[in-house]
Amino acid sequence: MRHSLHLTFLCLSLLTGRMCIQGNQFNIKASRSDKLSLPGFENLTAGYNKFLRPNFGGEPVQIALTLDIASISSISESNMDYTATIYLRQRWTDQRLVFEGDKSFTLDARLVEFLWVPDTYIVESKKSFLHEVTVGNRLIRLFSNGTVLYALRITTTVACNMDLSKYPMDTQTCKLQLESWGYDGNDVEFSWLRGNDSVRGLENLRLAQYTVQQYFTLATRSQQETGNYTRLVLQFELQRNVLYFILETYLPSTFLVVLSWVSFWISLDSVPARTCIGEGKGSGRSQHH
Known part of the structure; x- marks a missing residue:
């Protein structure tokens, strides 16, 4: 009787151990598959140097931009400027961030500090700020092929030289220009992602004193003492509403x-x-x- 009890207990122990081993193996496989589809940030950035641009020493980084114009809150003739809130989105490829699979994942905005991002600035901006409520309005998204999407929500006041000789029956031409602060054309090349379709929101704006007549985008070169830079230009025409006056x-x-x-x-x-x-x-x- 005692011998049969020992034998039964031994069989149960062996069966339970085998089930535990199989369960652990399944968990290990599942965790491995998760890492393949959504890798840990530490794995991606192991040996990553955020102070060096992608393709350092080689071809320039190709950065494609899109803009959403959320609002133009004021146009000042006395100060000759306008204030706008924009959504700026930049895309580029960083081969150091390639991972297996076909998925993408969005990172916490604070992790931007650990990645290389372009030093894009707004030419002729008098003052600008990044919205911080409830957190910093930034988005960073990584794709498996190394593509990085970086989005910002910015309010900026930009200079606009106006000709008021025909006031109040005048039409003003204003610009929003984007350029790299430190990287010249040998390191960074900017382009509009979809030409004129890269800019949205202007056609839906309703302003008290102006109507947006037309707009177009172009890419130019800016020759500075420190080098030759790529500059993206959004140019739009504002016709004053005579009925208002x-x-x-x-x-x-x-x-x-x-x-x-x-x-x-x-x-x-x-x-x-x-x-x-x-x-x-x-x-x-x-x-x-």
């Missing part, structure tokens, strides 16, 4: 002038009527100013 300026001024003429048709003896007209014109001027 007719309602706000011309009509009130015309009514005041017509009202002042009425006094010539009033009898000299009608002092109260002249007084009321004078008070009406005075209050109209004070409200207008």
